Amino acid sequence: MQKIEHIGIAVKNLEEAEFNYSRLLNSQPYKREAVESEMVTTSFFNNGPNKIELLESTDPASPIAKFIEKRGEGVHHIAFAVTDIKAEMKRLKEEGFRVLSDEPKRGADNKWVCFVHPKSANGVLIELCQEIPD
DSSP, rough: OOOOEEEEEEEEEEHHHHHHHHHHTTTSSEEEEEEETEEEEEEEEEEEEEEEEEEEEETTTTHHHHHHHOOOOOEEEEEEOSSSSHHHHHHHHHHOOOBBSSSSSEETEEEEEEOOGGTTTTTTEEEEEEEEOO
């Protein structure tokens, strides 16, 4: 894994959260994007070499809606950049980690993504991200 790519924060209301984080980070979000496969709308902020991703559910059955219902708003996941997501998924499976999909999925911000179950990562949902070439 190369670096922390972003920190994902589950929010109830994306517009309110964008307003709060714009003031907190003294910058505006650079991108808002719907990710239908995950049933969310995301908003990204640059923060130094890293990014903050705000996630609002678009469906009460989505993982983000369930997370907020169970735990409230807050840090949802930490994403790490990888250069070869399939190789990293294979390596983590061999190390005994529970990877939540057999193949990477298209995610936000032009990335292939895959998640590692929090039960195999000390209670933290981990996302692997690989840039999709143009």
